[in-house]
Amino acid sequence: MISKDKHHVLKQLPGVDHLMVLAMNDPRLQETPVSVIKTAIRRVLKQTRQAILSNTMEQCNQEQILTHVASLSAEIIAPRLRPVINATGVVLHTNLGRSLLASNALENITTIAGGYSNLEFNITTGKRGLRYDAVEQLICELTGAEAAIAVNNNAGAVLLCLDTLAKGREVVVSRGELVEIGGSFRIPDVMTKSGCILKEVGTTNRTHARDYENAIHGETGLLMKVHTSNYRIQGFTKTVPLKDLVTIGQKNHIPIMEDLGSGSLIDLSSFGLGKEPTVAQAVSTGADIVTFSGDKLLGGPQAGIIVGGHDALDKIKANPLTRALRIDKLTLAALEATLSLYRDEKKALKQIPILRMLTIPFETITTRADRMVTLLKNTLGSKARVATADLSSRTGGGAFPEVRLPSRCVTITAPGMSAARMEKAMRNHTPAIIGRIDNERFIMDPRTLQKGEENIIASALRIILCSG
Ligand SMILES: *Cc1c(COP(=O)(O)O)cnc(C)c1O
Numbered sequence: 001m002i003s004k005d006k007h008h009v010l011k012q013l014p015g016v017d018h019l020m021v022l023a024m025n026d027p028r029l030q031e032t033p034v035s036v037i038k039t040a041i042r043r044v045l046k047q048t049r050q051a052i053l054s055n056t057m058e059q060c061n062q063e064q065i066l067t068h069v070a071s072l073s074a075e076i077i078a079p080r081l082r083p084v085i086n087a088t089g090v091v092l093h094t095n096l097g098r099s100l101l102a103s104n105a106l107e108n109i110t111t112i113a114g115g116y117s118n119l120e121f122n123i124t125t126g127k128r129g130l131r132y133d134a135v136e137q138l139i140c141e142l143t144g145a146e147a148a149i150a151v152n153n154n155a156g157a158v159l160l161c162l163d164t165l166a167k168g169r170e171v172v173v174s175r176g177e178l179v180e181i182g183g184s185f186r187i188p189d190v191m192t193k194s195g196c197i198l199k200e201v202g203t204t205n206r207t208h209a210r211d212y213e214n215a216i217h218g219e220t221g222l223l224m225k226v227h228t229s230n231y232r233i234q235g236f237t238k239t240v241p242l243k244d245l246v247t248i249g250q251k252n253h254i255p256i257m258e259d260l261g262s263g264s265l266i267d268l269s270s271f272g273l274g275k276e277p278t279v280a281q282a283v284s285t286g287a288d289i290v291t292f293s294g295d296k297l298l299g300g301p302q303a304g305i306i307v308g309g310h311d312a313l314d315k316i317k318a319n320p321l322t323r324a325l326r327i328d329k330l331t332l333a334a335l336e337a338t339l340s341l342y343r344d345e346k347k348a349l350k351q352i353p354i355l356r357m358l359t360i361p362f363e364t365i366t367t368r369a370d371r372m373v374t375l376l377k378n379t380l381g382s383k384a385r386v387a388t389a390d391l392s393s394r395t396g397g398g399a400f401p402e403v404r405l406p407s408r409c410v411t412i413t414a415p416g417m418s419a420a421r422m423e424k425a426m427r428n429h430t431p432a433i434i435g436r437i438d439n440e441r442f443i444m445d446p447r448t449l450q451k452g453e454e455n456i457i458a459s460a461l462r463i464i465l466c467s468g
Helices: 004-012 016-025 034-053 062-077 103-113 133-143 154-166 189-194 209-215 240-254 279-284 311-319 320-324 327-342 347-349 351-356 364-383 418-425 453-466
Strands: 084-086 091-094 147-151 168-176 197-201 219-225 256-261 288-295 304-308 387-396 405-413 432-434 436-438 441-444
Touching: 016 062, 016 147, 034 062, 084 351, 084 453, 091 351, 103 327, 103 453, 133 147, 133 279, 133 304, 133 327, 133 432, 147 154, 147 311, 147 327, 154 168, 154 189, 154 219, 154 256, 154 288, 154 311, 154 320, 168 189, 168 209, 189 197, 197 209, 209 240, 219 240, 256 279, 279 288, 279 304, 304 311, 311 320, 320 351, 327 347, 347 364, 364 387, 364 405, 364 453, 387 441, 418 432, 418 436, 418 441, 418 453
Parallel strands: 084 432, 091 387, 168 197, 168 219, 219 256, 256 288
Antiparallel strands: 147 304, 288 304, 387 405, 405 441, 436 441
């Protein structure tokens, strides 16, 4: 039963048409498209009716409704995908867009996507060309592989390789390497989707060469090694090196594949990152196929790169699934530009943002942290306690999971405001500022801050802490 009072209030609600006329004359809504205003009015009226019926609102006036329409319209119009400030210190942050592109990659996207290009046209012969040719030679040059192809992402690359090389047959994988990556990429599931039969060997902590050898029979299609990107098995462990797997495969005429996951083109161990095989090292073992991501340690656009021998790559290129996973021209433009930087390792380390952030010297970080502390102290005065703390940054993106990169972070505490509330207020600022909480302090790591972002942070904190 709706009470008489509620009935009365509901009846007083203005209609859509009436509100529309008011909204069109409202100075706050002059630039707003009519379709957006209409959507906002309908939603506000619906919410208001519900609020009245559930007793959370006793009366309503036209002015309030219009104010709601104006703010909801602004919300509807605001882009959903927008820039954020990453102060977490996680360099390849999976939730915050993973890799950042180098400026030459951004420029090349503008050049290629803003006009016509030879995407599928051979300028020399005047005939149809292949989009895959744009990066194949460059990838081969950098990895030492015979052939290569770039597709939509590494998950797609793995699916495509399994489908091409082992559909309907068994794929032998160590139990210690049955990886799950965030976003529901799981080796056993990809195996099922590609029509392969997973043949698990060994145990979680130890797998021997004989485990692979004993698993091989007439129905074996592929021996596969998967990089344990986001975890480490420690203690009493044993894995079979790719090189030994290649020997077993060659003896039995079975192809070998490694999913490297992140796949670095540069040995980063001298920068305090772990000793991981580079793509070129994996290729040099003689493996038939190696796959890796374009937007993890490579620091390029989202892509999956498959390198290997002519035999395997020819089959992959002819697979109809390749068309479904094909790379688009924006990605291709960014990928070619990014890869070209690797011809000079020093240039790559300097110009590819991901590599630059991972290899910043500690002294540079401390200088930046100190400068930020001065700026924030000057801006916030007695409203906050600003200090530094020696904590660590992480690579993220499922690479070097055990590595902690030493960093000097800026910490903020404010009287009368919990760290949780500060974190939320910073997150709801435009642009959103994403930090972390440690020991009841709001923490920002200079490692992942881009040029000029310190000033935005200072102004955000001033609004949050000094406006009350
Ligand atoms: C990240 C990762 C993938 C998936 O790569 P995407 O580029 O995210 O599709 C697959 N395998 C491994 C081992 C990975 O680390």
